[in-house]
Amino acid sequence: VQIVFLFGQTNQQMPLPPTGAEPQTPILYREYDTVPLALEQPIDPENYVLGPGDRLRINISGGVFEEPITGEWSLENIDNYILVDPTGNLIIPRFGSLNVLGMTLADLQNEVSRRARDQIYEEAQVAVNLIRVRTFRILTYGAVNQPGFITVTPVTRLFDCLRYAKGVHKYAHSDLVYLNRDGERTPIDLKTFLAEGDLQSNPVVREGDRIYVPFNDEMATQARVFTEYNNNEVIVTGFVRSPRRLTHIPGYSARDYIAMAGGILDIGNESGCRIIRADGS
Template identity: 30%
Template sequence: MSKLFFLIVFLTSQLFAVDIALNGMPDDEVNTTIHHSATTKVFGENLFNGSFSNIRQYKYNPTYRINIGDVISIKFWGAYEADIKVTVDTQGNIFIPKVGTIHLLGAKNEEISQLIKKAVENVYKQNVFVYANLDNYQPVSVFVTGSVNKPGLYEGLSSDLIIQFLDKAKGIHLKDGSFRSITILRDNQRLKTIDLYDFLLNGSLEFFQFKNGDVIFVDSIQYYVSVQGDVKRPYRFELTTPTITLETLSKLAIPNETATNVIVSRWQKNHKKMVQKLSLYKHKNFIIQSGDEVEFIPDHHAYMIEINIEGEHLSAHKMVIPKGTTLQEALEKISFSPLSNKDAVQLFRKSVAKLQKQLIDSQLRDLEAMVLTTGSATPQEALIRKQEAQLVLNFIERAKKVEPKGRVYLNDKSDLNRIVLEDQDTIYIPKKSDIVTIQGEVKLPGAQTYVEGLDLNDYLESVGGYNFRADKENILVIRQNGKVINYDATTFGTEAPKILPGDSILVLGKPDTKDLQITKDITQIIYQIAVGAAVVLRAF
C-alpha cells in the first residue's frame, strides 16, 4: 500500500515537469437525429464570486432619505463654531448643543444642510455658516431568500446595492434561480422588482434604500433558451416571456461574423424532438420557445482554405489555397531555406487534436472511476486510500488541461499526394539540427552533438547512464518528424535504435508499485500526453 502511495506522488510530480518540445440541409430542413450534448453555462454565472460582499460604498446620493441610525457630520463657523458628529435617534431627531433638536427623518440628503442652517438661524440670527454631510449610513439587516445558495439574514448599509446582499448569500442558484425576477419586500409588500440583465448587459443598476427587515426574494426561473455554437455568448439565457424572436435572441448571444444558420432543437408534447435548420438572416422573426436549444453555425461553401506554414522556410506564414489541395502540392509552393529539413515535415490538424483530447479525457474518466470506487478493509487503509485518491485526482485535473497538438504522422512511405489539406492545417518544417537531446531518468540530462556511428547506448553512456529510477523497458527515441520508437533495453538480443541528427532520447521512470492496473493506466496517459501534446513531462 505504501508503494502505491509513492507511485502516485511520483506520477503526480510529472505534471510539474520540464517541457521538452518535440517539434523538430437546405433552409427549414427538419432532422430528428441531431442532438445537443454540450453543457451550457448560465449567463451571469460569474457575477457573484465574492467581489461585492466585502465592499461598502459611501457614495454621495442626493436623493437618499435620512434614516434612524445615520451619522451626520456638521461644521459651524462664524458667530457659532463647532465640529460635531450626531446620530439620528429613534425619533428621527438630532441634537445640537445650544441649538436644540432638529427633525431629519425622511429628509433628502441634499436638504440636510439647509434644514440645519434654518434651525441654527432661529438661535443665531446672523453671521453663522453651516456645512453638513452624511458621514455614515445606517447599518441594516436584510433577509435574502428564495433561489440563492445560502439564504439568511445579512448585515450591510442602507446604501448597499442589491448585488452586494446577493453576493453575501453566495449568489443566485444557477440551476433554478432567476436573474430577472428579484423582488424586494417590506412589511410583506412588494416594493420593487429587479432585473439583473440590465446590469449584465448595460451596466445599469438602480439605487434602492434598504431598511431593517427588508426581504430580497429571488424567484425561480420560468422561461429560458440555451445557446451554443458560433457566438460570443454561449449561455443559457433567461426570458421574461415564453417566447422570443430569433433576432432578439441574437442580440443577447451576439453571433460571430462567420455564423450563417441556426439549428433549433425542441421537445414536443408527444415526447419527440424536432430539429429545424434556419437561415440566421432570412428568419429573424422566427419564434423561439422557452426550453429550445439553439445552435449558431457557420454554413459556408468554401472554395478556398487557409493553412499555416511554420518553422524554417522563406515563404509567408499563411497561405490561401484552393479547397482540395494536397500536402505535396502545398510543399511545392513553399520556398525552403538551406537549413530546412524537408525530410522531417510535420502536419498538424485541429480535428485530430480534438480526437486526441477525447481519447485522453476518456482514459482520465476511467482512471477517476477506478480510484473512487476502490474499497478498503480497515480504517487505516481507508485513510491511505483517501490520500492516494486525492493525489490521483490532482493528477487528473492537471492532465485535463493539456491540449494535444493534433499531429498527423508522416513517414517515408506516406503518399503526400493523397493527403488533402483542411482549413487551418499547420505545416511545420523543422530546422536541420546536429544536436541529440537526452532527457528523463539519466544521471546528467542534456544535449550532445550528433556523431555518426554512435547508437542509443553510446549516447546514454555519455550522460552517465541510467539513474536508479530508470525504467529500462521504456526508452523512447523521438525523431524530428515526430515518429516515436519504443526500445526495451532489457530484452536480450534487441538491437538499439539508430540515432539520427535532431533526435530526442527519453528514459521513462520506473514506478515502484504492486498495483499493476493503476501503473498501466497512468503510464499510458502520460505516454498519450507526451505524444499527442508534443511535449514530454519529466519528473524532477
C-alpha cells in the first residue's frame, strides 16, 4: 500500500563515513568483541546470576615459586577469557568443567578460589570479572505492534521490552501489562513507573519471561483480527514531514500512517491524498 500526497519527495543525501579512518572503538573492546553496556548502576556480584553467553575473565595467581632447573623465581599466573556455553558449563583450564547455572558472580569466585587453593596453591589469589553480559530472547505478544521474540539482556527492564516490540497497539489496554514468570501471571502498573519513577513497577526481565499486553475491553474479542504474521510495508510519500516505509499494523488507518510519518506539511493538500494498492490500483 502507498499513501501519496501529490507525488513530492525530498531527495536528501546521507553523508558517507570517511574512508581509511581508524575505528573509534577502543582496542580492548575490538579485541574481545564487546562494547561497554549502558547500566543504571554497577552490577552487584552478589546478585548477578550467570547464564549461557556471559563472558568472563578469570585470573588465578598461584604465588611465587622457584624454577627447579634454573633456580630462578617465577610467578605462576593463569589468565583466561571464557564464555559460558549454551548448557551453562564453564570450561576452566586445569579445573575442568563447572556448571554455573543458578550461581551468582560471587558464588563463582568463591568456588574457583576453593578449587585453586586445593589444586594449585593454598594462597592462590583469584579474580573473576564479568567482561560481557549475555543476551537472550523473551516473548512479547498481544496488543504490541510487532509480536514475537525480542533480544534482551539481564539488565533490560519491561518498559524497554515494549519499545523493542515497536510499542503498543493503538487498541491496547491503557492500564494493563502482564508479566508471565515461572507459571504466574503478574499485572504490572507501568503508569506508576512513568509517573513516580517506581522501579518495582518496571521490573528487570529474566530468561523464560513472557510479556502480554491485552487489547482494550471494546476490542478484546477482535484480537485475532488485529494480529498477523505477514510483515508487509506501507510507504508514505509526498508532502509529509518524514516520508518513509512503515511496517503494516493491522487495524491502522491511512490517517494513522500519515501521523506516523510526521503529518502533512503546510504545502500539502489533504484532499489530494491517494492510496495506491499493491496491484497498482
